[in-house]
Amino acid sequence: MTKRKMFFRMITASLIRRRSRMLVALLAIAVGATILSGLVTIYYDVPRQMGAAFRNYGANMILLPDAGNGAFNSQTVDEALSLIAADQIVGVAPYRYETVAINEQPILVAGTDMAGAKAASPYWFINGTWPENENELLLGQEVAQILSAGEGDTLTMVYTLSEADEDNPVSQTSEQRFKVVGVLETGGSEEEYVYISMADLEKLTQPAGELDVVELSISASQSELEGYTQTISDRVDGALAKLVKRVTQSESTVLTKLQSLVLLVTIIVLALTMICVATTMTAVVTERRKEIGLRKALGASDASIIWEFMGEGLLLGGVGGLLGAGLGFAFAQAVSVNVFSSSIAFRPLLLPITVIVSILVTGLACILPVRSATEIDPALVLKGE
Amino acid sequence: MSLLELKNVSKIYGDLHALDNVSLKVDTGEWVAIMGPSGSGKSTMMNIIGCMDKPSKGEVLLDGVDISKESAKSLTRIRRDKIGLIFQQFHLVNYLTAVENVMVSQYYHSMPDEKEAMQALERVGLADRAKHLPSQLSGGEQQRVCIARALINYPELLLADEPTGNLDEANENIVLDIFSQLHKEGTTLVVVTHDPEVAEVAQRTITLGHGKIMKDMINENFGR
Structure with missing residues (x-):
């Protein structure tokens, strides 16, 4: 041994x-x-x-149009998203804002991807349901009060395609009827809008317009987020990426x-x-x-x-x-x-x-x-x- | 030829002379019993011979080497190579079997050899108890394991401190028979005891008192 x-x-x-x-x-x-x-x-x-857990508090990055540097549409968004690790993307909510008339009152309408908005803003409280079908809308609480409307009501949305002028004495409009399926409560400025699907908005406004803003909810550290904003702003034409500092800084x-x-x-x-x-x-x-x-x-x-x-x-x-x-x-x-x-x-x-x-x-x-x-x-x- | 020689050895603690100018020679192959009452200096002498203490004065020659001048490290080496120790309390490692306890001594000395350790246990009549733990052995059996452990490295000097102090008569006789056998084979034995019967069977009895050698006599009845 x-x-x-x-x-x-x-x-x-x-x-x-x-x-x-x-x-x-x-x-x-x-x-x-x-x-x-x-x-x-x-x-x-x-x-x-x-x-x-922080993703429950909403988007932490936004994409904005880079004026004069290319179009800002769904293709631009796809290009930007391809630069972010797919498993880190929690929600993507593109928004296009237009002014319409409901009951002859000017109202701001936001066309969005409902599933994306739901994922990017989990804190939104809906009285009723999220719109799932064509011609359904989500009413911001404030707008609901102005219009005295609520879940189950039907509203007619009028969009002015072209104003009356010397050549065309009558302004051209398009209109559509929507059913209110839910009322949105957030306690914030989101309540000042009416939300419809992007497809419905494009049908109403007829030519496909550009996006105004895209809200992104990304599960990443602050340094990673900063890296993404830099890369997107540098490499994607037509888009500028910014951090929602209120969220990212407190998270950090x-x-x-x-x-x-x-x-x-x-x-x-x-x-x-x-x-x-x-x-x-x-x-x-x-x-x-x-x-x-x-x-x-x-x-x-x-x-x-x-x-x-x-x-x-x-x-x-x-x-x-x-x-x-x-x-x-x-x-x-x-x-x-x-x-x-x-x-x-x-x-x-x-x-x-x-x-x-x-x-x-x-x-x-x-x-x-x-x-x-x-x-x-x-x-x-x-x-x- | 003398294996062990103490020349004018004293061990002094303050005013107390535990050993007082003691001179002594033990020849190779001799069986010596050291007797004396408590406080006579037996333990002090045992510690000095066993390389676990140094004298305050004098020389201690073991196999020609003056161990009183050696460092603690050298004393450990000398103890390991030249001395086999047997204790009154047996002192076996309680979580090792009998054969493993014997092998521990080989481990520190050279190389553990289970076969050789078994032979040592056989020699003390404990081959069938080799795989038992100390708690499963009687006092006599434990002392025989202790003897096997002391013998395993073929020491030049076997030093036993009250080896039968905790044994009954039957086991005492077994241990003394083993000592007798070892003596016949040429092993040098120094046995510290207070038991006259144990001292009687030795070849020579040295009686200590107040740190001095009071009596040094050859047993006339030895071997009868």
């Missing part, structure tokens, strides 16, 4: 046959590793989770604070784990003073004793780390499901990192008690004290 085999035989025997004692140390390491791996998982997943501030908090907690937990493991290892070493004295009496060098105890500590650290990595993921998953209502993807890199950190922490925690163990006087053992 080689010395190495005997070394492993001794340390595994110590761990296996002294289970009840070692279980306490293992538990301390595993709990520390669990919290560490869980918090690190949450730390890295917070931006994604919070980003998704909250994220930074939250990540700092999680980082701080992680560091504190790591320190507490070290203290806990060091205390446990000190107890383990103290309990085995007699055995250490005996080994020294049998001729063990200090280095040999340090290696044996460190070997046990490192093996414990490895096993504890492995357990902690698994349990930590379960912990992070539970936190994510309960707090953010979504699941977390397992990060394979975290497994070796947790194991290595656990081994290092246990190793560091063992150094002092093991070093003091080498100062034990073997004569004490011989005397039977």
Whole structure:
């Protein structure tokens, strides 16, 4: 049998046959590793989770026409969207505004993609339903009050195609009847508009016009968003991209604070784990003073004793780390499901990192008690004290 | 030829002379019992001979080397290479089996060899208990494992501190028979004891008192 085999035989025997004692140390390491791996998982997943939560507050980027630099239509939008990672696009709502007359009152109408508007502005509260069919409209709360109209009413929308002039004494208009299927409440300026589908608006205005603005809801960090705005403005003719700073800046501030908090907690937990493991290892070493004295009496060098105890500590650290990595993921998953209502993807890199950190922490925690163990006087053992 | 020689050795703690100018020679192959009441200096002498303590004055020659001048590191090496220790409390590693306990001594000395460790246990009549943990062995059996461990590296000096102190009569006889056998094979034995019966079976008995050698006599009945 080689010395190495005997070394492993001794340390595994110590761990296996002294289970009840070692279980306490293992538990301390595993709990520390669990919290560490869980918090690190949450730390890295917070931006994604919070980003998704922030998307409930509406668009964080808008596209505007770049006057005199090409057309601003659905093709321009498609070109801009092709520059953004598809999995980061939460919602795209193009808007074209026109003034129409309803009950002889001038009203602003917005043609949009209803599904896109719904995705980009999840905070919109609709009394009724979203328009799904032709000739259905969504009435802003303020407009509803002006027109004294509500869900189920039918309104006639008149659009002036050309004003009366010397050649044409009668102005040309087009009109369409719409059914009110819902009333929009947001508490903001959105309530001042009437919303119809882009197809309905184009039918009413006849020639297809250009878009006025496109609202984008993108799940990305502020730096990524800034990158996108730059790229789109530079590479897409006819479009200028801008960030909705009110949303992106507050998102970034909250994220930074939250990540700092999680980082701080992680560091504190790591320190507490070290203290806990060091205390446990000190107890383990103290309990085995007699055995250490005996080994020294049998001729063990200090280095040999340090290696044996460190070997046990490192093996414990490895096993504890492995357990902690698994349990930590379960912990992070539970936190994510309960707090953010979504699941977390397992990060394979975290497994070796947790194991290595656990081994290092246990190793560091063992150094002092093991070093003091080498100062034990073997004569004490011989005397039977 | 003397394996161990103490020349005017004193061990002084403050005003207390635990050993007071002791001179002693132990020849190779000799079986010596050291007797004396508590506080007579037995343990101090044992620690000095066992390379676990150094004298305040004098020289201790073990196999021609003055161990009183050696560093702690050298003393560890000398202890490992030349001395086999047997304790009153047995001191086995409680989570290792009997054979593993014997192998621990090989591990620090040279290379662990399970077959050889088994042979050592066989020699003390414990081959069938090799895979048992110390808690599964009787006191006598544990002491025999301790003897097997002390013998495994063929030490030049076997140093036993009250080896029968925790044993019943039957086990005491077994241990003394093993010592007798080892003596016949040429092993040098120094046994510290307070038990006159254990001292009687040795070749020579040294009696300590107040840190001095009070009596040094050859047992006339030895070997009978």
